[in-house]
Amino acid sequence: MNVFETLNANLLTQPFAGQDTAAILNQCQWISAMYAKVENAISVLSDLKNNKSYIYSGHIATALGLTYSQDMREINSIWEDEIFNRIHPDHLVGKHLMELKFFHLLKGLPLSERCDYQVNSYLQMRNQYEEYMSVQHRMFYLHSSNDGSVNLALCLYNFGISPLPVDKYQGAIVNMRSGKVMVSDNQQFSDILSFREKELLQLVKNGKSSKEIATILSISINTVNRHRQNILEKLHVKNSFEACKIAEAIELL
Amino acid sequence: MNVFETLNANLLTQPFAGQDTAAILNQCQWISAMYAKVENAISVLSDLKNNKSYIYSGHIATALGLTYSQDMREINSIWEDEIFNRIHPDHLVGKHLMELKFFHLLKGLPLSERCDYQVNSYLQMRNQYEEYMSVQHRMFYLHSSNDGSVNLALCLYNFGISPLPVDKYQGAIVNMRSGKVMVSDNQQFSDILSFREKELLQLVKNGKSSKEIATILSISINTVNRHRQNILEKLHVKNSFEACKIAEAIELL
Secondary structure (H helix, E strand, O other): OOOOHHHHHHHOOOOOOOOOOHHHHHHHHHHHHHHHHOOOOOOEEOOOOOOOOEEEEOOHHHHHOOOOOOEEEEEOOOOHHHHHOOHHHHHHHHHHHHHHHHHHHHOOOOOHHHHEEEEEEEEEEEOOOOEEEEEEEEEEEEEEOOOOOEEEEEEEEEEEOOOOOOOOOEEEEEOOOOOOEEEEOHHHHHOOOOOHHHHHHHHHHHOOOHHHHHHHHHOOOHHHHHHHHHHHHHHHOOOHHHHHHHHHHHOOO | HHHHHHHHHHHHHHOOOOOHHHHHHHHHHHHHHHHHHHHEEEEEEEEEOOOEEEEEEHHHHHOOOOOOOOOEEOOOOOHHHEEEEEEEEHHHHHHHHHHHHHHHHHHHHOHHHHHOOEEEEEEEOOOOOOOOEEEEEEEEEEEEOOOOEEEEEEEEOOOOOOOOOOOOOOOEEEEEEOOOOOOOOOOHHHOOOOHHHHHHHHHHHHHOOHHHHHHHOOHHHHHHHHHHHHHHHHOOOOOHHHHHHHHHOOOOO
């Protein structure tokens, strides 16, 4: 399973228990339209529960070779293929990976803190002349369901001053309240688990029991269990199966 | 006259002919509040005609050592001193200079194109622990009067991924519709006038007539007049007095 498929499955298979309110969707649509109008951004509001997106296009769309009209466009998908087709393939993988990390980070946070975080990145996108340009991409959730499922996501694409001439995807998860950068790239994310924790998780993935792992690594069973608990906490997951799945998706294993 | 005083005088002494509509102010206040809420930004809406500002504070205010409450705050000034006090003095000068350039760039554009442009920069600001942090600053006009006076300005301060560890002010005027960077720093702005044009403008400033200048530079009076016309166009001003004033303020002379 590749990064995109993992992300897609993770997002769409949440329980989404709790009420849907038209008022919240309506307010979020207003916000999305505002970004397109005030900043000339392309603004994509995705409704994960109903597998729909609402696309609002500022004038950047023309520069990026997209034929969107200014009107809101509703599609039956949480992904916007035409936009993805303009993004450099390596950057698209980087973007999906970052969004997967973001999803797992948010799931570990109380609802009240989730709106403090944003994914911020610079993507290379092909313009109307098929040349690559640097585009600022921001992504955050505007709403989570009562049961904790993340629900309404906003993706913004606009121009800014790009940090550097970047070949490689450059992204980060930023706490917009404190300025703290939570995750800044693959390398640093892979540092989330220690070498020992990765070694242990690999053994879990290979079907070994805690007792077997203790013998293999010459450590006590208590130490094994402490490591396992730390891994679950660090990855914001509930059990070892989920830990293996996410660790694999984000290329920790 | 320093940069700040020039900017202040330029902004506040516009004619502001044409109607004031409460509906436009109200809509711009809604937009400003939205930025504070959705992005945790500090959002300052300045009404140049009435010399007032409306400040909306997201949670970034606390991180930046500002004691703003969440409520909208109205002040009788287009400047927000408490915020300026948190900005590194060199960056504050850079910011004012960029805003002065922005004002003069916009004055040369038709009303319909003005909303396509933003000042984008990264400022060093002192946080609640008196340490400097990198803060993204964006500034644009939401509304111009019928007579061309720029009127409602929005300043946004929020966290992002900063381009580089920056000692020096880094800012740019960006066309958000095309991605084109119009002015990226003092150096490039100083390139707006050629060496010959600067030489000539210096002579104008020293009170020389076109005829005297022609003699001094050993060129024809027609050439002098062509240079003078080009200078006015490049600086978006109507006469030589204004050209000298702005050239001095933006450190071209």
